[in-house]
Amino acid sequence: MPTRVHAIIVARPGPSSRAQLLRTLDALTLQTRRPDAVTLVVCGDGTAARESDAIARVVEGIIEARTSTSFAEAVALAKPRVADDAAIWLLAHDTAPHPGALAQLAGALERSPSASIAAPKLVDVDDDRHLVSLGVTMTRWGRSVELAAGELDQNQHDGRDDALGADIRGMLIRAETTGRLLPDPGLGGADEGLDLGVRARLAGGRVTLAPGARVSVSPDGPAALPQGQAPRTYVTRLAQLHRRLAYAPAAVVPLHWLSLLPLALWRTIAHLVAKRPASVLPEWGAALAAMVRFGAVARSRRGIRTNRKASWARIAPLRISRAELRRRLDDGHGSEGGAVSELDFFSGGGAWAVLGALVVSIAAFTTLLAWPAIGGGALLPLRDTVAALWSDAAWGQRGVGIGVIGPADPFAAVLAVVGTLWAGAPSYAMVVLWLLALPLAVLGGWFAATRITDRGGLRIFGGAAWALAPTFLTALIEGRPAAVLAHLLLPWLFHTAVVAHRSWGAAGAASIILAATIACAPSLAPALIVLWLLAIIIVLSRAWFHGAVRLLWMLAPTAVLFAPLAFWQAQNGQLWSVFADPGAVWAGAQVGADPAGRLVLASGFPTADLAGWMDVLDPALAAWAPVLIAPVALLALAAAVAPRWGAGITLLGVTMAGLATAFLAVGVSVSFTQGTPVAIWPGTGLSLAWAGLVGGALVTLDTAITMPKLRIAAVTVAGLALAVCALPALTALHGGRTELTNGPESTLPAYVAAEARGDREISTLVLTPQNDGGLAIDVVWGASATLGAQTTMLSTATSPQGVDISALAVDLLSPRTFDAPGELAAHGIHFVLLDQPRGSESDAARAFRVEAVTALDQRAGFVKVGETDKGVLWRLDAEPAERSDPTRAEQGTAGSIIVLQLIVVFAALLLSIPTRASRRAARSQSRIVGRAADEPLVLPRRREDARPEPSAGDADEDEEQR
Structure with missing residues (x-):
């Protein structure tokens, strides 16, 4: 003793x-x-x-x-x-x-x-x-x-x-x-x-x-670990690294020291995959601190060396094994057999609904099966190579204009992802997208419905209603790729965002989908931000602070992707232009910004032809087409007084936000095509409104209509009405009432496309006489004007961007004598194409085009290739200059922006990767959001599964313990 x-x-x-x-x-x-x-x-x-x-x-x-x-x-x-x-x-x-x-x-x-x-x-x-x-x-x-x-x-x-x-x-x-x-x-x-x-x-x-x-x-004493998660992680990791350097044999200490930063990077990835983003900064802080504490390591090693009498073999038996560690950390949370709500995609009929939508899609778009590319409307080919697709998505040299260097539209990144999925022929990916659009919409709508109802029939109705949305079908037959992609992404945004406060996995997935959605439809940003702020307020009001932090992360990828473009537009005094529709600018058959046009929008249709009804019926009869949407609208309105009224009112708020977006968008023109202003397309706002409308209808059907026969009757009436409403759009391709065309694979003549094969730096000056007597000027690089190369930097510009060659183009068609081939070659121009405007050509435009052909034929140094289906083509008989590269400062800016964007997007991707623990945690909670405490469960029917839904606060505590 x-x-x-x-x-x-x-x-x-x-x-x-x-x-x-x-x-x-x-x-x-x-x-x-x-x-x-x-x-x-x-x-x-x-x-x-x-x-x-x-x-x-x-x-x-x-x-x-x-x-x-x-x-x-x-x-x-x-x-x-x-x-x-x-x-x-x-x-x-x-x-x-x-x-x-x-x-x-x-x-x-x-x-x-x-x-x-x-x-x-x-x-x-x-x-x-x-x-x-x-x-x-x-x-x-x-x-x-x-x-x-x-x-x-x-x-x-x-x-x-x-x-x-x-x-x-x-x-x-x-x-x-x-x-x-x-x-x-x-x-x-x-x-x-x-x-x-x-x-x-x-x-x-x-x-x-x-x-x-x-x-x-007590947990906060002088010898206890810090209370905050970040300080606790820092001190424990620093102690672990210090002990590693102090315990290691002298010969391997330098190797351990060199591995600290690579190990921090690896552990950062592991933290994000494991849904522990708060541990990332402490991880790097501990690694950097351990690297500079040479004196502390030396003293620790000296103390061990002085007093050591036994070998390190005495330590090994007392270490914990990996199997034992896994057993200790596995608390059984969310174990199989105890789930509150299973997905039941196959047994619940979701797979059959998607398969049925695929059959309908093939029947409606059969002709597309033979098309190598899809064109018409706002559709353009994609780049020939995957590398070029991603080059268009990065900050740098733009694929149109001369000397236009700056940020890419985030929509180009979405197109790069789509094109990469069919890497051999990226343009064909758009054909596949159109063929799969209906089943993908049903799939997204079905999954979104799982957040509202457990009933298999209602989930199928939700998926079908989302696919039959008039605004979606209009975007398909008019050829609006950005609107189609936005509609396909919105249900997945709903599916992940409404539970983003519960877990980092949902928050990571929602952040990526939100960025992609706003990239396709920037006009939705204000409405989605308002809804995001509302979610923040709700979460904070319930003291779910961890949930608020996850919701804050949701905006990070979107902010990083849009910041360069927003900064560029602000520098040019055009910040509002960041809300312009991305891709090719095309007016189409938009409604006006007058009361009549807004009445059409309020009825759920983005164009005056009412999703094709005006083309198949007498206008007096077709004007009644909005009545077919009335059953869904009435069911949605009833959600405000349904037992789950909180969710119903929130979904009606989503509808109002979407309608407000559509009303505002139709009156705002920030883009121009060949000098003509084009209003923002209101259809994406209607897609958001449709999400709230269908969601509200599902809330009513799931909770307010308790009689099974009455519920079946209501679903049948609403579903049949939507199916009838979709008939003109689904038969438009067979009836020749669509803007979709077979290709082209290139918007330039085949001679130019062959010269520029493989995305060579070949430039073509495209001159298009306008019906009002003006002249539109474009410079296209590569084998074609491509969808990903389009940029709102130029489509929204009110002043010349890059090198202005408008005066040179006008002089080219004038009697003035000058070295036209030499000046064009100095700007890197290889070909000159004289095109004609889309649609009917006025007498003034036709006369201008004839005079232009004569003027170019008479100029020395222009070799006429000939008449093509794309216009009249000339080749310059001069050696074009190389395309100027960005300056070193611009390259440095581009590199910094690209690295930052990649880091944030990669972090979001890692957070969104499901793990065993995250899947179990998700299954331990009800998929239904906003379910009343006393509301009975519908599925699954196993007795052991019918247990109360844990609160989000409990879920947060469980996750922190894990």
Whole structure:
């Protein structure tokens, strides 16, 4: 038994520290075996402690240290006051030992002569039945693992007496080892007890556990880990890296040091996949700190080397195995068989609905099966190679104009993804998209419906209603790729965003889909941001702070992708132009910004032809087509008074946001095509409104209509009405009432396309006489004008961008004598194409075109290739200059922007990757959002599955524990 015991108490001033300290001192006086001396180390102002009679009666000395002094440094300050033959008892102001604690610890050392340290059982200060810590071990790579913690103490671990280490609070260090076994300040406040155990083993001793010695601790004391997740992660990771450098053989220390940053990068990926983004910055901070702490590592290594008597083989048996670690970390949360709501995609009829939509799509768009490319409307070919697709999606040289260098439209990245899916012929990917549009819409609508209802029939109705939306069908037959993609993305945005507050996986997926949706339809950004702010308010009102942080992340990819374009437009005084429709600018058959046009929008149709009804019926009869949408609208309105009225009102708010977007968009013109202003297409706003409308109808059908026969009748009427409403659009291709065309694979003559095959830097000056007598000028690089190369930098410009050659083009068709081929070649022009306007050609345009042909034929240096189906083509008889590369400053800007965008998007992708834990957590909660507490479940029908839905707060706590 130790002859003397010297207790060292480390105190840190705080709101409750004085009361805790007095409680600890009282506990020392009540010990059955009292310590022989007590030294108090105050990390901060010690005036109050020195003036306290209660403290003076117990302690033999008070040491005042800096506020920043760590627990290990405080113990080192008190060590000179400890006698050589005294054991050291390590305490803090919040560690209150139970009456027999010291006697039990001293007895454990007396019974085991090989033990250098005795460690108590730590229990919670507010509930001594809650076990805080009893023994610590580590993995092969040095991660510390509690042997027993966070459990109800039923003495189930009291049989264990040997451990690699323990929590440092309450440790009793044998007198003979106090000269060499003291906490290491280099650990930064974590794993100090584990490190003491390792060094004790190497010195020939060990750590013995004394479960009968109980010490109450609080979670915020001087020797405890920090409370915040980020500080806790930092100190634990720093301690792990410090121990790795201190324990490693001398020969491999440099290798460990060199691996710190690559390891931080790898662990960053692992943190994101495991849905722990808050650990990323602490990970890098710990790695950088460990790299520069040469002195602390050297001192730790020197201490181990001086006192080492045993080999490292003594440590290995006490490490935790991977299988045991997996078993300890697997808390069984969300285990199979206990799910609240299964997906039931196949058994619930979702797969059959998608298959049926595919059959309808093939029947409606049969002709597309033979087309190598799809054209018409706002459709253009895509680039020939995947590399060129992604080049168009990055900041840099644009594929139109001369010397136009700047940010790409985010829509180009969406097109690059689509084109990459059919890498051999990217343009054919658009044909595949059109063929799969209907089944993909049903698939997205079905999954979105799983957030509203458990009923298989209603989910099928939701998918079909989404695919039969008039605005979607209009976009298909008019050839609007951005609108089609936005409509396909919106249900997935709904599916992920409404549960983004629950998990990082949903937040990561929602952030990517949100960025893609706004890239396809920037005009939706204001409405979606308003809905996002509303979600933030709801989450904060329920004190789901973790959920609010996840919702904040949702905007990160969108902000990073749009920031360069927004900054560029703001510099040019055209910030509102960031909301312009991306891709090729095409007016189409838009409604006007007058009351009549807005009435058409309010009825759910984006164009005056009412999704083709005006082309198949007399206008007086076709005007009644909006009545076919009335059943869905009436069901949606009833959602405001349904039992799940909160969800119903929210969905009606989504409808109003979409309608407001459509009303505003139709009156805003920020894009131009050949000098003609074009209003923003209102159809994407109607797609958002349709999402709220269908969702509201599902809420009503699921909760308000309780009679099965009445529900079936309502679904049948609404579904048949939508199917009839879609008939003109679905038969438009067979009836020749669509803008879709077979190709072209290139908008330029075949001669130019052959010269520019493989995305060679071949430029063509395209001159198009206008019906009003003007002249439109475009410069196209490569084999064709492509969809991804289009940029709102030019389509919204009110002043010349890049090199302005408008005067040169006019002079080219005038009688003025000058070296036209030389000046065009100096700008890198290879060909000149004289085109004609789309649609009917006026007499003025025809006369202008004839005069232009004559003028170009008479100019020297222009070799006429001939008449083509794309216009009249001339080749310059001069050597064109190389296309100028961006300057070094522009290349640096481009590189920085691309790297930042890739980092954020990659992080979002990693967050969205499902893991075993995230899937189990998702299955443990109801898929239905906004379900009333007393609302009965429909699926699954297994008794064991019918359990209450856990709150989002509970889910957050479970995730943090994992």
